[in-house]
């Protein structure tokens with residue numbers, strides 16, 4: 001059976017730009033447009049030329065090779081001709097393959113926001129689309145508030161959509177601008193528009209996520225007949241965001257109910273780069289990827305429940321709706337107080353440690369992890385601390401060095417210029433091969449000072465940890481009050497690009513940090529010797 005083509009329209013650089021807290025530079029836009037283009041989107045909407053200097057600059061040249069490069073802007077205003085409307089002129093002079101015009105389709109908005117008559121608005125739509133078509137560009141119209149407009153005055157909303165289509169718009173995009181419409185309403189209204197003469201092959205959907213239904217609404221619209229979906233990477237966008245194209249791409253490709261009837265421009269091979277795309281985008285935004293993002297989150301194929309892990313290891317299909325590798329993600333079986341033997345055996349196997357199910361040391365490891373987690377440790381997020389603990393229980397870890405004592409001071413004082421300053425200083429005494437070394441360091445805060453002092457002089461191991469860097473530091477207070485128990489998680493990295501997490505728990509934040517720092521250094525020394533795991537493999 002031939003499958004119908006669904007066109008993917010990405011508005012990350014336009015509606016995504018309307019996300020609170022997100023502000024793209026021209027360089028950001030160039031990088032993101034290139035990611036989207038290479039991934040295989042059909043349309044990349046770059047922004048609103050004429051609205052701000054960034055977007056005007058961005059549209060000075062075409063920014064995609066394969067995808068159609070789209071400029072966004074509003075229809076002409078009432079009372080001026082298309083050729084005399086400055087906004088439309090700016091749009092027409094932008095270097096784009098297509099122009100997406102936003103048009104009012106709710107009569108209430110025409111009255112309140114535009115302050116013109118319904119007829120004038122229809123005329124604005126018609127004249128603007130005709131101007132775009134005359135410029136040789138593909139025209140499309142985002143019918144703003146289409147679903148709310150349809151519910152208030154279906155004849156007028158339909159008239160707007162039909163006017164756009166009859167004037168030559170390749171796509172008439174039905175927008176759930178306020179994001180409150182529900183999937184059954186989307187299905188019913190899209191079907192009515194098609195029945196009124198705008199073919200599904202010319203209809204698109206633009207859904208917002210204000211009730212968490214943007215993806216479901218987009219799919220409902222596809223089921224009812226639309227053939228273009230607008231959305232953004234990782235669902236960014238105004239307020240609660242837009243339909244998440246990452247989720248939609250995977251669903252359309254991997255769920256039989258859609259994949260048997262539809263295809264997008266993303267083939268199975270490209271789909272395996274989906275996780276990379278989603279994470280690369282977060283990297284550009286300088287934010288951590290959402291671990292629970294469908295398909296691409298770090299937890300999307302992770303399990304810490306013992307019952308699940310046991311079955312999953314017999315056959316992954318027992319607890320996975322699709323194979324993680326189909327979207328370039330990974331299966332993760334974690335260790336925690338929710339885990340049974342299967343979780344632990346699998347976690348150890350990943351580190352090259354083979355241990356049999358009836359080995360009493362395995363029971364000991366499980367009970368220590370469970371006891372420690374009860375006091376606040378969290379090994380599922382601290383892989384390196386788990387590896388060290390397992391290595392210590394199942395085998396041995398060399399005593400590279402011993403910290404005899406440490407002292408951390410925080411002093412608030414006036415400096416030589418009379419400026420009030422808070423200074424942190426740490427002193428650490430370390431014994432390596434029977435020799436005591438004392439290091440002193442000042443840091444931005446007490447933990448930084450302790451870290452610097454600890455890594456300042458490790459005798460014969462010093463050169464080995466020269467490339468060790470702390471990448472992240474997370475503190476979690478496990479119960480309230482100033483005497484609370486604190487969990488510290490530290491992410492470390494080195495020149496090889498490897499990253500590892502370690503954990504410390506104490507009612508003293510410095511002590512908790514010290515434990516995590518120590519684990520990180522010892523892990524690094526083991527790692528340098530390729531001994532992570534293998535020392536325990538007996």
Ligand SMILES: CC(=O)SCCNC(=O)CCNC(=O)[C@H](O)C(C)(C)COP(=O)(O)OP(=O)(O)OC[C@H]1O[C@@H](n2cnc3c(N)ncnc32)[C@H](O)[C@@H]1OP(=O)(O)O
Nearest residue numbers: 048050051052074075076077102103104113114115144177
């Ligand atoms: C649902 C959406 O996401 S639509 C996209 C929304 N995105 C943005 O607004 C971001 C970019 N916008 C901007 O930078 C500015 O709003 C501009 C440059 C477009 C316009 O700025 P200004 O001319 O100062 O107008 P302002 O923003 O105050 O108000 C919008 C104007 O556009 C008019 N307008 C709104 N939609 C349309 C439309 N579809 N067709 C014609 N005119 C419209 C409004 O009536 C209002 O006109 P008024 O100034 O005569 O009252």
Ligand SMILES: CC(=O)C(=O)O
Nearest residue numbers: 102142144145175177
């Ligand atoms: C056009 C648009 O972004 C909307 O209606 O939501």
